[in-house]
Amino acid sequence: MKRLSVHDLKPEDSLWLTFDGGFDPQAALERELEPFLQALERYADGWMPDVVEGKRRHKYARASLWKALGERGSERYTHCGLYRTQWPALDMALGLSLLTLPRGLDIVVEVKPLSFFAEAERCLHFMEMVRAWASRYPVSHAKAHSADDTELAGSPRFGRDEKTSRKDGFDKVYEVFWLNVFGPKLVETVGRERMLSTPAHRVEELPNGAVLLVTWPTVADFASKEARLAQARAHAHLRPDLDFDTLLRTLHERSAMLAPVEPRFHPDLAALLSRVVDRAASHERQRRIAELNAWHPPEPEEWRPADSALPPDVDNPERAVEHYDDLAEHLVALLHSQVPSVFEATPESLTDADFYFWREDFPKSRPREAIDEHGVPAIGAYLGEVLVRNLGGRWIPRQKLEEAQVLVGNRVWLPFVRARNYMRSRQSLLDSSLSYLYRVAERYRG
Numbered sequence: 391m392k393r394l395s396v397h398d399l400k401p402e403d404s405l406w407l408t409f410d411g412g413f414d415p416q417a418a419l420e421r422e423l424e425p426f427l428q429a430l431e432r433y434a435d436g437w438m439p440d441v442v443e444g445k446r447r448h449k450y451a452r453a454s455l456w457k458a459l460g461e462r463g464s465e466r467y468t469h470c471g472l473y474r475t476q477w478p479a480l481d482m483a484l485g486l487s488l489l490t491l492p493r494g495l496d497i498v499v500e501v502k503p504l505s506f507f508a509e510a511e512r513c514l515h516f517m518e519m520v521r522a523w524a525s526r527y528p529v530s531h532a533k534a535h536s537a538d539d540t541e542l543a544g545s546p547r548f549g550r551d552e553k554t555s556r557k558d559g560f561d562k563v564y565e566v567f568w569l570n571v572f573g574p575k576l577v578e579t580v581g582r583e584r585m586l587s588t589p590a591h592r593v594e595e596l597p598n599g600a601v602l603l604v605t606w607p608t609v610a611d612f613a614s615k616e617a618r619l620a621q622a623r624a625h626a627h628l629r630p631d632l633d634f635d636t637l638l639r640t641l642h643e644r645s646a647m648l649a650p651v652e653p654r655f656h657p658d659l660a661a662l663l664s665r666v667v668d669r670a671a672s673h674e675r676q677r678r679i680a681e682l683n684a685w686h687p688p689e690p691e692e693w694r695p696a697d698s699a700l701p702p703d704v705d706n707p708e709r710a711v712e713h714y715d716d717l718a719e720h721l722v723a724l725l726h727s728q729v730p731s732v733f734e735a736t737p738e739s740l741t742d743a744d745f746y747f748w749r750e751d752f753p754k755s756r757p758r759e760a761i762d763e764h765g766v767p768a769i770g771a772y773l774g775e776v777l778v779r780n781l782g783g784r785w786i787p788r789q790k791l792e793e794a795q796v797l798v799g800n801r802v803w804l805p806f807v808r809a810r811n812y813m814r815s816r817q818s819l820l821d822s823s824l825s826y827l828y829r830v831a832e833r834y835r836g
Contacts, residue, residue, distance in 0.1 A: 391449065393441045393473040396481045396502040401672045403648070404479075404502035405609060406537035407520070408546075409571075410559070411527040412492040419486075420456060425526040426484075426495075427452060433519035435512045437480055437501045439472035459486070478506045495527055504536055508610040517569060517592065517604055524571045525596045531560035531576065535567035536612050538673035542644045543567075566625040568609045568617075574599035580628055590624045613645040651679040656686055658829040659820075661738075665745045666820070687820065690827045692804040692811065699795055699802040702787050710787035714794070717771035724768065735776050737832075740824040743772075747812075748819045761813050767791055769813070770806030773824050777803060780828075781835050799835040803827065 396404060413422050431438065440450045444461030448454035450472070458470035466489045472482035479502045487494030507513050516534065524532060533540075547555040548564040563572075563580060577585050577599065585601050586593055592604040605624050606617040622638040655663040663682045670678040704710045718735075721743075725732045729746050731739040746752075753761065770791065777783040777796045786795040786802060792810065795802035811822040 391441060391447055391475065393443070393447070393475055394477065394479045395473075396479040396500055399477075399479055399502055401668055401670070401675050402502065403504040403539075403672055404500050404537045405504050405507050405516075405534060406540055407497070407499040407532070407534040407569075409495075409497035409499075409520070409523060409529065409532040411495040411497070411523070411529040411532070413486070413495045413527055415493045419459075426497075426523060427455070429519045429522035429526075433515040433522070435515040437474065437478050437506065439480055439482060440475055441473040443471040443473065455484075459484075478502060492528065497523070499534075500537060505610050508608060510607045513608045516609075517602070520569060520571065521594070521596070521602050524600050524602060525598065528573070528598060529571050529600055530573040532569075532571035533567040534569035534609065536609065536648075538648055539612060539644055540567070541671070541673040542647060563625065563628045566603070566605060566621055566628065568605055568612050568621075570603045570605075571596075572601045572603065577601050585628065588624050588627050590620065613648055615642075618642060618645060647677055648673065649676060651676045651683070653679050654683045658826055659687060659823065662741050662744050662748075662820075662823065662825055666748060669749060685820075687823065687826045690803075690808065690822075690830050692808040692827065693801045693831075694795070694804075696797060696800045696802055699786055699797065700788060700793055703789050704787045707785075707787050710794075711785045714771045714774060714785060714787070717767050718775045720764065721768035721772040732772075735772070735779050737776065737780060737825065737828050740773070740776055740828055743769075744819060744823045744825050748816060751816045753813050753815050753819070762810075766809045766813055767806065769824070770794075770809035773808060773827065774803075774805035776824075776828060777805065777831055781832060783831075798831050801831070801834050803831055 442448050442450050442454045442458045444458030446461060448458060455470060459468045462468050462470055467485065467487055469483060469485040472480065472484065474480040481500040483496075483498045485494070485496040487496070501507070507516065520532060520534065543565045545565060546560070550558070560576065562576070572580070572585065586595060588603055590603050590605050591607055592602065594602045596602060603624065605620045606612065611617055612621075618638065618641040622634060622641055625637050626632055626634040653660070653664065653667070667675060667678050667682065722732050725743060725746060729739070729742045731742045756765070774783070774785060774794070774796045777798055778785060781798045783796040783798040786797055788794045791806045792804065794806055795804060808822060808824070808827050812818055812824065
């Protein structure tokens with residue numbers, strides 16, 4: 391049974407819920423978790439888990455969940471994962487702290503994509519589920535919101551160091567999200583009357599003294615001007631020490647950072663840059679697209695006019711060319727499992743190699759001595775071989791590798807020099823990409 395991961399879908403926003411609560415240590419665990427499961431099964435509208443996972447993967451059922459918790463269990467803590475096999479993707483975790491006082495009930499839910507929650511009725515069902523949980527279990531704080539915007543808000547640290555944020559938790563209203571549950575302690579800190587008079591879509595006092603607050607009917611349009619206005623009004627009401635205009639401006643700035651940006655990458659590198667963007671965190675994706683739209687690769691400097699080419703200075707040119715071929719095979723041996731196209735020695739294989747080296751941050755993640763001694767010669771030789779095989783190039787061998795040239799049209803190219811420049815840093819893997827040198831050589835071939 392293959393579960394669908396949120397990472398299997400294209401990079402986009404998701405709905406993110408965190409619920410920090412507790413449960414009765416005196417009650418039988420199965421009976422204590424019954425209300426949690428009842429609410430999940432009743433209100434998980436279209437995103438109900440069908441897989442539960444401990445050490446093994448099981449089809450979702452109550453019995454499977456108890457089994458999964460037993461598989462992962464220890465005296466101190468146990469947890470399990472809940473997932474789906476079909477769209478929308480679900481990544482849900484249930485964690486139980488068994489020795490702490492009070493006992494901890496931690497729920498994390500991620501449903502992707504966020505656009506799945508564009509309908510008011512589906513959002514209402516989600517609210518009712520959280521309301522049921524927060525009414526039944528003691529809760530210090532819970533929130534549900536755009537995962538991307540939650541990241542931009544700085545949650546959960548909100549500018550604090552990790553030790554302080556762990557110690558203090560959500561001890562004051564650092565942010566108002568789409569859906570919020572404020573525990574009794576925080577309600578009293580703010581003032582119950584003030585909390586209950588918050589201007590919002592829904593404000594409800596729960597039986598245990600917590601307060602459920604929802605700023606807007608639907609979460610998928612959290613970044614709209616109207617939803618941001620409602621969010622700022624609620625935040626300013628709960629934190630009268632903060633300036634409303636500043637809060638609203640900050641929210642609009644975050645919306646601008648998440649607004650879709652159309653990719654307009656340099657045409658020679660669009661295939662590579664699209665993959666680079668896909669590696670960016672979802673909340674950073676649009677900013678990364680904008681940066682790469684504005685970026686243009688420097689023109690390659692690793693060439694000379696053909697009439698300025700250095701003549702061969704080796705005793706046996708054919709043997710020297712065979713040596714270059716052997717060096718190129720070293721790169722094939724290094725990359726073949728991760729970059730199968732490297733066998734083909736095509737322009738597309740250069741793009742694949744560029745992306746692999748960038749993804750691995752190769753210049754930083756590998757020993758510099760090994761890169762200089764083995765990596766640079768192999769990369770340079772491979773680049774030269776691609777020029778020879780695909781552009782009708784011809785090696786002009788030299789005793790020093792960095793002086794070796796490939797004649798293509800009216801230019802000679804210096805692939806080993808390019809490889810050295812390429813391996814300087816992660817940014818240089820883009821600035822001095824193998825793909826771009828090839829495309830420029832291709833244009834000048836005639």
